[in-house]
Amino acid sequence: MHDEKAPQNKLGKPTTHSRHTASHVTGEISALADSLVQRMLACFDDSYGFSSASCQIYDTAWAAMADDGSWSIDVRSQTVGILNTSAALLALCRHAAEPLQISDYSENELAARIRLGALSLGAQLATWNDILTSNHIGVELIMPALLKYLQQADQSLCFDFKARKTLERMSAAKLSRFSPEMLYEQRPSSAVHSLEAFIGKIDFDKIRHHLFDGSMMASPSSTAAYLMHCSTWDEEAESYMRHVVKAGAGHGDGGVAGTFPIHYFEFNWVLATLLHAGFDISASDSPAVDKIRAIDVDDTAKGLWVLKNLGKDIDISPEVMIKIFEKEDAFATFGGERDRSLSSNCHVLLALLSWNDGLRHESQIRKAATFVCENWWNHEGQFRDKWASSEPSLSNNAHVLKVSIALFQACTRTLFEQQEDGSWEGSAEQTAYAILTLAEGRHLYFLGDLRSRMTQAIVKGAAFLDSCNPKLPERYWTSKTSYSVQFVFEAYVLAALKVSTTLENNKRDVGRFIGLGDRVSKLRSFTPLLQRTPLFSEVPEWQIWASLLESALFVPLLRARRLGVFPRDSINMTKDSYLDIIPFTWIGCNNLSKNFAPTTFMFDMMMISMLGFQTDEFMESVAASAFSHDPEGHESIRSASPEDNKRMERELKHYLHAHASQAEDNARFSRQLQDSRGQSYDSELPFFQWVRTLAADHVGVALPFAWACCWISSNFGSGADAFPSPLERYVVAAVERHLSTLCRMFNDLGSVARDKDEGNLNSICFPEFDKVHPNDLEAKKQALTSLAEYERSCLRQALDTLERAVGDAPDGNSEALFSQHKLGIIRYFCDVGELYNQLYVLRDFSATIVQQPGGLEVNQG
Known part of the structure; x- marks a missing residue:
């Protein structure tokens, strides 16, 4: 297409070094978009369609059994490397x-290559640890079959590895819902895409009716397996395979694409991406647009959106899509899938909303929106979609807030992950995705304070796209293994460059009605305070502010539940201002670590933190009668293991008992002061025992820690014990006790003045401090700080021991994944505890109780 010696950018366009006006650059980008559409049309074959998907070693190897392929390890997925190596071997x-x-x-x-291949496969299998998180199509059927075929080909190729039992369980679970004989039925099954898994299990002569335009569900590997094992050579399948080798991304060099054709997918995604970025595709010559419409008549959400926005929606509606793909929980991508796709349901939403018939499709819109929102809230870590790498019923306002939080997190987490060179992951494709995400985020009113930061990120990202060296797109798309799609890659890069030239045209009105004004003004005062904490002292101010803004979206959700246990407003007391800081303690630490715990977990912990503050306020009036029944109704408590449930009940009793004991100690100490019997507390317990037991229970760490263990058991362990072995159980208890003690010491350090005014018992009131420093308050506080540092060192050692204890689980199985999740949650919990410690040294957030005329106690927070 171009002289190979000419310097070219990643879009195949010769680079220039002169300055261009904005309009000239926009004109160039538009010309490239038109060229992209025309190139897709030129590739289209009336019989076989087209595919710009990259060649895949896996499918090349299967085609070679019916020319040549190379070996590869995928840096993002061990599963891909194992499948590639197995098939090539x-x-x-x-x-x-x-x-x-x-x-x-x-x-x-x-023989030498086979020997080296076997050694490589054995090494990869020995460390296979992403089998459960892999979303590659049919891996639970294909991989056991490949291992069997290898052993049949050479008895020495028998592999024993830790993840094998997990693989066998996954395969058995799949086959319990599917029988190979079902392939003989007329109705196509997704298993037709992976016929290579059924060699020796089915009669290939009985499945020829699934052949469509020469392929078995557009899969070269599946078609090759059919061609090799049907008793009569199938010329139609051979013609398809020859066309794939000749017309695919390998262009006759022997490489085979993983899926062919995918023209519906490519036309849909390319045109939708270009249209959404503001390109005028309808300005193309009419025959081209008409041809696109003629090709893309399948009832997919992306195609519906494209046709609607091209004005080609006559006699087309979403009804067929709804009829075929709507399920009870969400919209499916195809029948028999293991899990629903977030992106597919986003596309459904776009299609239904573009039809501007909200009343007719209200239930479907709400279903898709709810799935997308809940899927985001429950996801842990960086989000990876299926295809591209509980709560009481909510009011409409709460649902809007949950959606807003998901959108806010999608934008801010994208901002957090930009690299110094302006890219995301050093990848042009990932950078294009990020730019488009931020460009959409600029429309959101509640992200207005971060708009300039998003603009800077977009401009910096576009500069990376404009300057990065020519290279093929990376393999971010998943099927049986992983692959890239050239046309789709180009469309995303063009779209990102396009939106980067039209930033001033964005309107930011979406979500204006949420109204964060009052909350935002209150949160601004926290920024300098947080910058003084060791945890956030080196964090850029805009990142702290982003976490505070995210916190503001959670505050209404907390306030809506603030009277769910304690009837706070029926008693005369000041405003519960701690609600403004609680969300940040969980959000700030989450964003700081960039591990991104599930939003549901964060909100649950915000709730129990709020209940902890409220218990301090209402212990004597309603705690025993109301609070004790609340946690048991939570889904994460009901579905946790019996052992974790017992721990939760036990810690709840200790917590309430500790509050009663603290009240008694306070009253006893107050009488002692009134009787002038000295400033040192006449305690029956030594300080060590008191601070490690009653005082530590009172500070309210053990209860939410037990809640977190129940949450781990329920959401990550399917009801199994969070920490099952004797060593794990002992050490995690030590982690909790050291953290509780540490938090109590820092709480007391921050509340010395308030405790003195109220006559409350504080750590420094114990004889151990008074005997050495009877009249030196600062010396007492320094002594307590030294003890706190000791507890911190014990906490760190306990965490390290816990990590070693849970790290003994074999790689590649459910125990290893469970260990990874629970360690992340425990370390995150400890980070939040440390943030509270650092904040308490700077400011006391607890309510102050003073006596009013008539004996009424009023909390002043």
Whole structure:
């Protein structure tokens, strides 16, 4: 297409070094978009469609069994490397046994390559640890089959590895819902895409009716398996395979695409991406647009949105899509899938909303929106969609807030992850995705304070796209293994460059009605306070402010539940201002670590933190009668293991008992002061025992810690014990006790003045401090600080021991994944505890109780 010696950018356009006006640059980008559409049309074959998907070693190896492929380890997925190596090794074994047309390699060279391939596969299998998180199509059926075929080809190729039992369980679970004989039915199954998994299990002559335009569900590997094992050579399938090798991304070099054709997908995604970015695709010549409409008549959400926005929606509606793909919980991508796709339901939302018939499709819109929102709230870590790498019923306002939080997090987490060179992951494709995400975020009114930061990020990202070296797109898309899609890649890069030139045209009105004004003004005062804490002292101010803004969206959700347990407003007391800081303690630490715990977990912990503050206020009036019944009704408590449930009940009793005991100690100490019997507390317990038991229970760490363990058991362990072994159980208890003690000491350090005014018992009132420093308050506080530092060192050692204890689980199985999740939650919990410690040193957030005329106690927070 271009002289290979000419300097070119990633879009295949010769680069220039002169300055361009904005309009000239926009004109260039538009010309490239038109060229992209025309190139897609030129590739279209009336019989076989087209695919710009990259060649895949896996499918190349299967085609070679019916020319040549290379070996590869995927840096993002161990599963991809294992599938590629297994299939390629099998191809070599088959050719060594029956060379057929290949005579370029000696038997010795083939034997050496097989030996090295077997060593590589064995090493990869030994460390396979992403089997449960992998979303590659049919891996639970394909991989057991490949292992079987390898052993049949060479008895020495028998592999034993830690994750094998997990793989066998996954395979058994899949086959319990599917019988290979179901392939003989007329109705197509998604298993037709992976026929190579059923060699020796089915009669391939009985499945020819699934052949469509020569392929088995657009899968070259599946078609190759069919062609190899049907008793009569199928010329239609052979013609398809020849066309794939010739017209695919390999262009006749022997490489085979993983899926062919995918023209529906490519036309949909390319045109939707370009249209959404503001390109005028309808300005293309009419025959081209009409041809696109003629090709894309399948009832997919992306296609519906494209046709609607091209004005080609006559006699087309979403009804067929709804009829076929709507399920009870969400919209499916295809029948028999393991899990729903977030992106597919986003596309459904876009399509239904573009039809501007909200009343007719209200239930479907709400269903898709709810799925997307809940999927985001429950997801842990960086989000990876299926295809591209509980709560009481909510009011409409609460639902809007949850959606707003998901949108806010999508934008701010994208901002957090931009690299110094302006890219995301050093990748042009990921950078294009991020730019488009932020460009959409600029429309959101509640992100207005971060608008300039998003603009800077977009401009910096676009500069990276404009300057990065020419290279093929990376393999971010998943099927059986991983692949790239050239046309889709180009469309995203063009769209990102396009939106970066039209930033001033954005309107930021979406979500204006949420109204964060009052909350935002209150939160501004926290920024300098947080910058004084060791945790946030080196964090850029805009990142702290982003976390505070996110916190503001959670405050209304907390306030809506603030009277769910304690009837606070029926008693004369000042405003519960602690609600403004509680969300940040969980959000700030979450964003700081960039591990991104599930939003549901964060909100649950905000709730129990709020209940902890309220218990301090209402212990004597309603705690025993109301609070004791609340946690048991929570889904994460009901579905946790019996052991974690017992721990939760036990810690709740200790917590309430500690408040009663603290009240008694306060009263006793107050009488002691009134009787002038000295400033040192006449305690029956030594300070060590008191601070490690009653005082630590009172500070309210053990109860939410037990709640977190129940949450881990319920959401990550499917009801199994969060910490099952004797060592894990002992050490996690030590973690909780050291953290509780540490938090109590810092709480007391921050409340010395208030406790003195109220006559409350504080750590420094114990004889151990008074005997050494009877009249030196600062010396007492320094002594307590030293003890707190000791507890901190014990906490760190306990955390390290816990990590080693849970790290003994075999890689690649559910225990290893469970260990990873629970360690992340516990460390995150400890980070939040440390933030409270640092804040208490700077400011006391607890309510102050003073006596009013008539004996009424009023909290002043």
